[in-house]
Amino acid sequence: MATNFRISKSLxxxxxxxxxGLVVLYLALPVIALFFHSSPEQFISSLTEPKxxxxxxxxxxxxxxxxxxxVLVGTPAAYFHSRMDYPGKNIVDIxxxxxxxxxxxxxxLALLLLYGRMGMIGQYLHIFGIDIGFTIIAVIMAQIxxxxxxxxRQAKALFGQLDPSxxxxxxxxxxSPLFVFATIVLPLTFEGLLSGLVMTFARAxxxxxxxxMVAGNLPGVTQTMPLAIxxxxxxxxxxxxxxxxxxxxxxFGIMAAISIxxxxxxxxx
Amino acid sequence: MLDISVxxxxxxxxxxxxxxxxxxxYLILTGDNGAGKSTLLNIVAGLMTPDQGYILxxxxxxxxxxxxxxxxxxxxxxxxxxxxxxxFPHLTVTENxxxxxxxxxxxxxxxxxxxxxxxxxxxxNHLRNYKADQLSGGQKQLVxxxxxxxxxxxxxxxxxxxxxxxxxxxxxxxxxxxxxxKSMNIPCILVTHQISDQELVNSRTCRIHEGILxxx
Numbered sequence: 001m002a003t004n005f006r007i008s009k010s011l012x013x014x015x016x017x018x019x020x021g022l023v024v025l026y027l028a029l030p031v032i033a034l035f036f037h038s039s040p041e042q043f044i045s046s047l048t049e050p051k052x053x054x055x056x057x058x059x060x061x062x063x064x065x066x067x068x069x070x071v072l073v074g075t076p077a078a079y080f081h082s083r084m085d086y087p088g089k090n091i092v093d094i095x096x097x098x099x100x101x102x103x104x105x106x107x108x109l110a111l112l113l114l115y116g117r118m119g120m121i122g123q124y125l126h127i128f129g130i131d132i133g134f135t136i137i138a139v140i141m142a143q144i145x146x147x148x149x150x151x152x153r154q155a156k157a158l159f160g161q162l163d164p165s166x167x168x169x170x171x172x173x174x175x176s177p178l179f180v181f182a183t184i185v186l187p188l189t190f191e192g193l194l195s196g197l198v199m200t201f202a203r204a205x206x207x208x209x210x211x212x213m214v215a216g217n218l219p220g221v222t223q224t225m226p227l228a229i230x231x232x233x234x235x236x237x238x239x240x241x242x243x244x245x246x247x248x249x250x251x252f253g254i255m256a257a258i259s260i261x262x263x264x265x266x267x268x269x
Numbered sequence: 270m271l272d273i274s275v276x277x278x279x280x281x282x283x284x285x286x287x288x289x290x291x292x293x294x295y296l297i298l299t300g301d302n303g304a305g306k307s308t309l310l311n312i313v314a315g316l317m318t319p320d321q322g323y324i325l326x327x328x329x330x331x332x333x334x335x336x337x338x339x340x341x342x343x344x345x346x347x348x349x350x351x352x353x354x355x356x357f358p359h360l361t362v363t364e365n366x367x368x369x370x371x372x373x374x375x376x377x378x379x380x381x382x383x384x385x386x387x388x389x390x391x392x393x394n395h396l397r398n399y400k401a402d403q404l405s406g407g408q409k410q411l412v413x414x415x416x417x418x419x420x421x422x423x424x425x426x427x428x429x430x431x432x433x434x435x436x437x438x439x440x441x442x443x444x445x446x447x448x449x450x451k452s453m454n455i456p457c458i459l460v461t462h463q464i465s466d467q468e469l470v471n472s473r474t475c476r477i478h479e480g481i482l483x484x485x
Contacts, residue, residue, distance in 0.1 A: 165355040168316050169413075171342040172349040173369030174420055183368075187359045 031248055038241045046242035054220045055228035055243060062136060062224060063204035066143035070151050070200055075193070078155035079185070083164075096156070100149045107145050108213025115141065115214070138215035139222050143204035150203050154196025158189040195261045202254045206247065271424055271456045275312055275322035275332070284308055284319075284480035290424075290456035295472035298460045305480040306460045307352075310426045313458070314349045315342035327423055343372070348417030349426045354409035356401035362412050363388065363397045369420040387415045391445060407438025411445060418449055425450060425457040432462075439463075 038046075046052060081092065099107060115122045116133040125132065132138050162185065170180040186193075208226035215222035217231055225243050232240035270292060276285040284305040290296045298306050311317040313324060315331065318339060324332040326347075331340045357365055366387055370380045388397055391411050401409065410430050417425065430446065431439050450457045459472075475482050 163353070163355065165351045165353060166357060168311075168314075168342075169349065169351060169355040169416075170357075170368065170372070171316065172314050172345070172347055173372055173416065174343045174346070175369070175372035176343055179372055183372075184357060 034241060034244050034248060038238065038245060042238055043242050043245060046239050047246070049239060049242075051219055051223075051228060051232075052239060052243055052246075055223055055225045056246065058136070058139070058220075058222075059205055059224040059226075062139045062143055063201050066140050066147060066204045067151075067197060067201045069140070069144055070148050071197060074148060074152050075155060078152050079159050079181070082156050082159035096152045097149055099146050104142075104146055104207065104209025105213055108142060108210035111138070111141055111145060111210060111214040133214060134216045134218065134222060136215075136222060139211050139224060142210035142214050143207045146207050146210050147200045147203040150199040151193075151196045154199070155189075155193055158192040158196075159185070162188055191261050195258045198254050198258050198261070202251055205250065270325075270327060271313070271458075272325040273313065273322070275309075275319035275324065277308070277312065277317070277319045277321075279305065279308060279480060282479040284312075286477075286480070286482055288475065288482065290458060290473075292456055293451060293454045293471055294456055295450065296456070296458045297472050297474040298458060298477060299462060299474065300477035304477040306477055307428055308480075309477070310349065310428055310458060310460065313424070314347050314426055315340060315345050346420060346422055347424045347426060348420065348422030350410070350413045350417055350428065350430050352429045352432055354406075354413040354430075356404065356409050356412055358401045361398050361400055362393055362404070365401075365412055366415045366419050368416060373420065383419060387419055391415045405438065407434045407442055410434070410438075410442045414442070414445055414449065418453065422453075422455065424455055425453075427457065427459045427461075429460055429462065 081089070112119065112133060114120050115125070115138065117123065117126050117131055119133070122132060132141065166184050166188070167180050170184050171177070175183065205224075206226055207224070208230070211222070211224060212227060212230070217223050217227045219228075219231070223231060225247055229240045229243050229247075232243065271288075271290040273289070274287045276283055278284075282305075286305075286309060288296065298309070300306050308317060312319050313331075319332065319334065321334045322332070323330060323334070326345070330336065330338045331345055332338060357368065360368065363384055367380050367384045370383060375383075388394055391414065393408070393411060393415065396404065396408060396412075399408075404412065413430075425446075427446065430442060434442060446457075446459075477483070
């Protein structure tokens with residue numbers, strides 16, 4: 001009996017070490033390969049190249065604007081969605097999740113067919129001299145489309161889990177709905193919302209497929225970091241590696257921030 | 270004086286009630302789970318809207334379907350204590366009690382003085398900086414009571430405030446509530462299952478069955 005237990009314990013140990021080892025190797029090796037292909041000198045010299053700086057600035061600016069729009073529109077939308085019952089609510093739920101499973105190229109094509117010069121809305125905007133396709137606005141719209149579920153899903157879940165008796169008590173104590181939202185709902189969901197926001201920013205930063213379809217790959221105009229990697233792959237391999245390392249560092253920082261936030265939330269709970 | 274005549278369609282039945290509660294009087298509501306007790310409290314507090322009827326509190330119309338009057342909850346000045354006390358978990362005991370006063374725009378010096386008085390009255394001095402997760406069930410109910418009476422309510426609604434309290438805390442919370450209702454001379458609706466509550470001085474007991482008031 002004791003021997004059987006020892007064997008099964010050893011077997012579990014072997015399976016655990018092997019499976020976790022495989023996962024770590026599979027995920028870490030490609031990242032390590034990136035760092036091995038570039039020396040620190042090469043990395044630093046490529047960093048100062050105008051096309052790298054342009055792509056970095058454009059990515060950070062567009063991702064920040066996309067994140068801001070998602071928070072401004074998504075927070076009240078997620079709040080009311082979680083608090084209200086209305087016809088078609090299930091369809092709205094599916095729509096919110098749709099960009100997660102939709103291939104980004106499809107999203108980009110769809111956006112182009114809507115906002116492009118010949119698109120459903122774009123053709124009318126064009127009459128007034130407004131063109132969205134292949135501009136920085138198209139980059140931001142693509143980022144909003146693909147990244148919004150990361151914030152909306154998190155916000156929806158957080159607001160849905162919040163005990164309504166807190167808000168009801170606050171209202172009965174004389175607080176207006178806005179005061180209740182600012183003093184009860186936001187503080188109680190803040191850390192979760194922040195972690196959703198960080199994920200949204202990360203997704204916007206890494207967006208490629210939809211952006212290239214609706215905004216093209218114009219250096220200094222619509223060429224974000226992932227597009228710059230694609231462009232540099234045609235001949236400037238070192239630049240592609242430098243931008244990739246930069247994205248890995250930013251992504252790692254983002255994930256570390258989420259991990260710290262989640263741990264803090266766990267301690268508070 | 271609270272005067273209610275309301276009806277609202279619920280999932281399985283229609284809540285249809287007429288009742289009056291005098292100042293300083295307890296209306297003790299009993300009934301099975303899902304009979305409509307909490308719905309009635311929510312309707313009176315303005316958190317749910319009746320289909321028909323009216324709610325009059327001290328001669329002021331809080332709701333009147335015919336006249337399209339529906340005063341929002343924050344303007345009704347009703348102290349409402351939920352089953353779970355709903356102590357705001359991110360605020361201290363002091364901040365919880367001060368919440369309503371802050372929401373109503375009371376200045377800090379006046380607010381602090383009033384909150385200190387309530388903390389003294391309810392003997393919560395040793396807990397003033399505690400948060401909800403550091404409080405027992407009875408302590409939470411006392412904080413909820415302090416928070417509700419801080420706004421000088423004209424009506425008190427209590428939804429099973431003694432649920433899951435041990436006998437000592439039950440006696441303390443019950444006495445505090447009793448003192449408050451007596452000293453403020455306001456009507457009070459108390460939803461409870463505790464038999465001994467029905468022996469409260471100046472109380473009247475009603476039972477709700479599927480949305481209709483029936484005698485005990």
